[in-house]
Amino acid sequence: MTKKNIIELEEVVVKFAGDSGDGMQLTGTQFSDNSALFGNDLSTFPDYPSEIRAPQGTVSGVSGFQVHIGNKEIKTPGDLADVLVAMNPAALKTNMKWVKQGATIIIDIDNFDNKSYKKAEFIDDPLSDGTLDGFNIVKAPISSLTRATVNDLALGIDNKTADKTKNQFVMGMLYWLFNRDINIGLDFIKDKFAKKPDLVKANLEVLKAGFNYAETIEAMSTTFMVNPLKNRKGKFRNITGNVATAWGLIAASERSGLPLFLGSYPITPATEILQELSNMKKLGVKTFQAEDEIAGICSAIGASFAGHLAATSTSGPGLALKSEAIGLAVITELPIVIVNVQRSGPATGLPTKPEQGDLLQALYGRNGESPCIVVAATTPAKCYDFAFIAAKLSVEHMTPVILLTDGYIANGSELMPIRPIAEFPEIIPPKVKDNDENYRPYLRDEEKLSRFWAFPGQDGLRHRVGGLEKSNITGEVSHDPYNHEDMVVIREQKVQRVANFIPEQEVLGEESGDLLVVGWGGTYGALSSAVLDLQNEGKSISLAQFSYIKPLPKNTEEVFSKFKRIVVCELNLGQFKSYLQSQYPQFDYLQYNKIQGLPFLISELKEKFNQILEEK
Amino acid sequence: MSDTITYKLSSQDFKVTNPVKWCAGCGGFSVLSAVQNALPEVTEEKNKVVFVSGIGCSSRFPYYINTYGFHSLHGRAMPIASGIKAANPDIQVWLVTGDGDSMAIGGNHFIHLIRRNLDINVLIFNNKIYGLTKGQYSPTTPKGSKTKTSPDGTIENAFNPGELAMGAQGTFFARVVDTDPKMMKEVFIKAAKHKGTSIVEVLENCVIFNNHVHEDITGKDVKNEHQIYLEHGKPMIFGNERDKGLMIVNNRMEVVKIGENGITEKDILVHDAKCSNPNVHFMLARLKRPEYPVAMGVIRSYDCTVYEDMLTDQVEYAKANSKIKNMDDLLNSGSVFEIE
Numbered sequence: 035m036t037k038k039n040i041i042e043l044e045e046v047v048v049k050f051a052g053d054s055g056d057g058m059q060l061t062g063t064q065f066s067d068n069s070a071l072f073g074n075d076l077s078t079f080p081d082y083p084s085e086i087r088a089p090q091g092t093v094s095g096v097s098g099f100q101v102h103i104g105n106k107e108i109k110t111p112g113d114l115a116d117v118l119v120a121m122n123p124a125a126l127k128t129n130m131k132w133v134k135q136g137a138t139i140i141i142d143i144d145n146f147d148n149k150s151y152k153k154a155e156f157i158d159d160p161l162s163d164g165t166l167d168g169f170n171i172v173k174a175p176i177s178s179l180t181r182a183t184v185n186d187l188a189l190g191i192d193n194k195t196a197d198k199t200k201n202q203f204v205m206g207m208l209y210w211l212f213n214r215d216i217n218i219g220l221d222f223i224k225d226k227f228a229k230k231p232d233l234v235k236a237n238l239e240v241l242k243a244g245f246n247y248a249e250t251i252e253a254m255s256t257t258f259m260v261n262p263l264k265n266r267k268g269k270f271r272n273i274t275g276n277v278a279t280a281w282g283l284i285a286a287s288e289r290s291g292l293p294l295f296l297g298s299y300p301i302t303p304a305t306e307i308l309q310e311l312s313n314m315k316k317l318g319v320k321t322f323q324a325e326d327e328i329a330g331i332c333s334a335i336g337a338s339f340a341g342h343l344a345a346t347s348t349s350g351p352g353l354a355l356k357s358e359a360i361g362l363a364v365i366t367e368l369p370i371v372i373v374n375v376q377r378s379g380p381a382t383g384l385p386t387k388p389e390q391g392d393l394l395q396a397l398y399g400r401n402g403e404s405p406c407i408v409v410a411a412t413t414p415a416k417c418y419d420f421a422f423i424a425a426k427l428s429v430e431h432m433t434p435v436i437l438l439t440d441g442y443i444a445n446g447s448e449l450m451p452i453r454p455i456a457e458f459p460e461i462i463p464p465k466v467k468d469n470d471e472n473y474r475p476y477l478r479d480e481e482k483l484s485r486f487w488a489f490p491g492q493d494g495l496r497h498r499v500g501g502l503e504k505s506n507i508t509g510e511v512s513h514d515p516y517n518h519e520d521m522v523v524i525r526e527q528k529v530q531r532v533a534n535f536i537p538e539q540e541v542l543g544e545e546s547g548d549l550l551v552v553g554w555g556g557t558y559g560a561l562s563s564a565v566l567d568l569q570n571e572g573k574s575i576s577l578a579q580f581s582y583i584k585p586l587p588k589n590t591e592e593v594f595s596k597f598k599r600i601v602v603c604e605l606n607l608g609q610f611k612s613y614l615q616s617q618y619p620q621f622d623y624l625q626y627n628k629i630q631g632l633p634f635l636i637s638e639l640k641e642k643f644n645q646i647l648e649e650k
Numbered sequence: 651m652s653d654t655i656t657y658k659l660s661s662q663d664f665k666v667t668n669p670v671k672w673c674a675g676c677g678g679f680s681v682l683s684a685v686q687n688a689l690p691e692v693t694e695e696k697n698k699v700v701f702v703s704g705i706g707c708s709s710r711f712p713y714y715i716n717t718y719g720f721h722s723l724h725g726r727a728m729p730i731a732s733g734i735k736a737a738n739p740d741i742q743v744w745l746v747t748g749d750g751d752s753m754a755i756g757g758n759h760f761i762h763l764i765r766r767n768l769d770i771n772v773l774i775f776n777n778k779i780y781g782l783t784k785g786q787y788s789p790t791t792p793k794g795s796k797t798k799t800s801p802d803g804t805i806e807n808a809f810n811p812g813e814l815a816m817g818a819q820g821t822f823f824a825r826v827v828d829t830d831p832k833m834m835k836e837v838f839i840k841a842a843k844h845k846g847t848s849i850v851e852v853l854e855n856c857v858i859f860n861n862h863v864h865e866d867i868t869g870k871d872v873k874n875e876h877q878i879y880l881e882h883g884k885p886m887i888f889g890n891e892r893d894k895g896l897m898i899v900n901n902r903m904e905v906v907k908i909g910e911n912g913i914t915e916k917d918i919l920v921h922d923a924k925c926s927n928p929n930v931h932f933m934l935a936r937l938k939r940p941e942y943p944v945a946m947g948v949i950r951s952y953d954c955t956v957y958e959d960m961l962t963d964q965v966e967y968a969k970a971n972s973k974i975k976n977m978d979d980l981l982n983s984g985s986v987f988e989i990e
């Protein structure tokens with residue numbers, strides 16, 4: 035046994051990478067849960083291969099899972115890994131560029147042979163050609179020791195099944211490396227395989243074998259300790275953005291008293307919202323898997339007409355297909371939440387990769403003057419709050435709301451504090467009482483300009499809605515030119531007046547200074563981390579991360595006016611920047627953009643901000 | 651506007667005071683009044699009836715009937731109606747569409763509505779032409795027809811709505827003509843009473859762009875010879891003298907004459923609209939002039955589970971069998987980390 039040497043760290047990034055069949059997603063989840071139980075803050079991001087069943091051992095078949103843990107607030111899954119687990123050469127090859135210099139790299143040495151190098155398209159042996167110089171390489175015979183451990187149990191488990199427990203060997207090694215209580219890992223396995231006692235036994239033994247193995251080898255004599263986060267109390271759960279979005283809609287359903295109806299069509303990376311809600315019939319949720327994107331939103335519009343809290347979920351190409359129907363919801367003034375989990379475009383683009391390229395589509399991508407409320411969620415856990423807010427605004431203002439998230443926060447996860455539903459504001463649908471003599475379909479609330487909501491089945495409120503322009507108040511079809519202009523203006527003002535019902539824009543840091551970083555939506559983690567780092571270095575820099583896009587918060591102009599410079603950072607060519615320019619042309623906007631299907635790295639942001647701060 | 655129901659509704663209850671703006675002589679008028687006549691037989695509450703439509707001449711229908719209404723987008727009435735019905739199965743949903751709205755731009759939605767079998771009554775006004783855009787060929791326009799966009803004759807095969815409906819596993823298909831109010835009322839009532847998606851093809855005349863398109867079927871002097879009105883359980887007999895009938899010979903439909911070649915009424919095929927196997931219904935829906943009379947009435951009416959009932963059942967079952975009753979339960983279920 036080697037002597038244990040413990041290094042305390044504030045934060046660590048671990049990346050698990052292997053073949054699709056190696057169970058890296060499961061291992062990553064297990065490690066995150068364990069870290070959460072230990073008291074760390076965390077953020078995760080899965081990295082799925084774009085092919086469903088790519089050939090084993092090839093680069094296109096590599097599946098990854100990144101976990102960032104810390105004893106401080108963790109806002110992103112991390113730029114570069116401190117520890118990489120590479121189950122085969124292909125996993126090593128794809129992830130080498132995302133590893134810190136000097137990182138610990140654990141490889142399954144059993145899979146590093148000439149045959150595997152060929153599959154991974156390595157020309158030379160990466161173990162001897164200098165590729166790995168400067169790293170702490172742990173060459174662990176994971177496959178063979180796993181099989182040996184399972185065979186020793188003599189439970190009659192075949193090799194194929196035995197191989198599936200390899201990830202527990204890795205887990206055991208990591209428990210050693212991070213000084214974790216192995217018994218917590220044991221519970222996870224007992225729960226996971228509750229119905230198969232033999233597998234519980236095998237997995238447990240393999241986990242212990244991994245732990246014991248790590249204990250004995252020199253390369254792992256230096257271990258890490260990431261202490262629990264101080265000053266954080268309460269109950270939390272680890273949640274992905276998509277699940278949080280789905281749950282936020284359910285919360286809104288409960289607070290509004292309206293049953294939830296989701297009409298959707300599967301599309302990456304939004305599908306989990308449909309899947310999650312399909313599993314929520316227990317809370318009265320109805321889902322309708324439509325024949326296409328158009329039918330998805332149209333079924334939801336039908337449900338909205340019938341008095342449900344209606345939503346549809348999609349990604350960029352689907353939003354394009356839904357645009358005519360969004361216009362229908364605008365003109366019929368029916369509430370509906372359209373969740374758009376953005377991905378790289380145009381067309382199919384990079385379907386599994388994040389981008390913020392749909393902002394202008396959300397704002398303007400429809401025929402005619404067709405205003406929608408547009409909001410954007412900032413982090414995986416905040417998707418819960420913003421789905422709730424989107425539903426509240428939609429129902430109370432009787433107009434469609436587009437909620438923008440992206441593939442990065444949708445698939446990524448973080449800890450969400452559990453708050454009782456009663457702490458959320460009530461949602462009050464503008465319903466009409468049966469037989470209300472004064473009801474007219476387009477009579478309006480004076481403050482909000484929203485119309486009132488009467489459903490089929492209610493006595494004495496029969497009316498018609500439709501895509502043809504209607505006369506204000508009476509709702510009769512009208513071709514009157516002045517009425518049309520009035521209605522166009524009313525629909526726009528109705529959305530603008532939402533500004534009276536949303537919070538003011540917050541600024542992270544000083545309210546005035548040299549540089550204001552402006553971002554929106556899912557880039558919050560990287561932008562805030564970079565800005566906070568520079569603030570700690572004494573730089574005059576602040577962040578305004580926008581979630582309310584249309585309308586913008588009322589104090590936006592005031593916020594901007596207090597900084598010498600403004601840089602708008604986004605994962606597109608500058609869509610928010612051009613929108614801001616159209617709203618507040620008096621300011622000069624610098625821009626920083628990235629369109630690689632990748633999130634911002636904190637390091638590149640800091641470099642850019644420093645550069646701007648230095649140019650005087 | 652208060653109208654709690656204390657009396658049986660009449661067709662008058664479904665009329666509107668606003669003018670109906672179809673062209674004078676349009677087939678739509680007679681369909682509208684047949685629907686208004688049928689409704690009192692199938693509902694006791696006009697507040698629980700919704701008419702949904704797409705875009706086209708026929709799709710103005712919701713403005714002309716005194717119920718809730720949704721005049722939607724071109725081709726999209728089917729999913730909108732599906733959303734209404736799935737959300738609230740208590741609502742009686744009618745859907746009015748045309749041959750372009752349902753078979754061209756809405757073709758995809760049409761087959762999926764039928765496949766799901768939601769209890770929605772669909773009236774397809776089939777005038778075999780685009781009326782609202784003034785005279786282009788539609789998916790049901792017979793091949794070779796000259797229209798504004800086919801000056802040399804269409805080179806496309808036409809859809810037969812019945813075949814499409816049955817190909818999509820339709821549980822109800824009927825055909826009527828706009829010139830026969832009694833037939834329309836009778837069939838609309840049956841369509842409404844059928845639990846499942848009811849497709850009714852209305853052969854409708856467009857006086858402006860396709861006048862007399864159905865004349866060979868609906869003409870007063872030919873209708874008895876050129877139509878066969880089908881009724882469940884009755885032999886398939888037609889003709890001015892009611893002396894002709896249908897038989898299946900060598901797997902083919904054949905028109906036979908009663909009294910000739912030893913054929914008696916007993917040999918004539920008896921209509922079984924309720925049979926689950928649609929093979930004969932297919933044959934009937936395909937019958938074409940001049941070889942055959944065109945089949946009218948309820949061709950298929952097969953009882954099967956409907957989407958919204960199964961959805962409701964699943965929701966009720968899940969509610970009853972889950973420990974998670976509200977959002978707080980959900981938030982506190984599964985892996986929760988308590989940090990003290």
Ligand code: SF4
Pocket residue numbers: 671672673675676677678707708777781782855856857858859
């Ligand atoms: S154009 Fe034809 S279908 Fe349309 S209203 Fe006139 S007659 Fe009727």
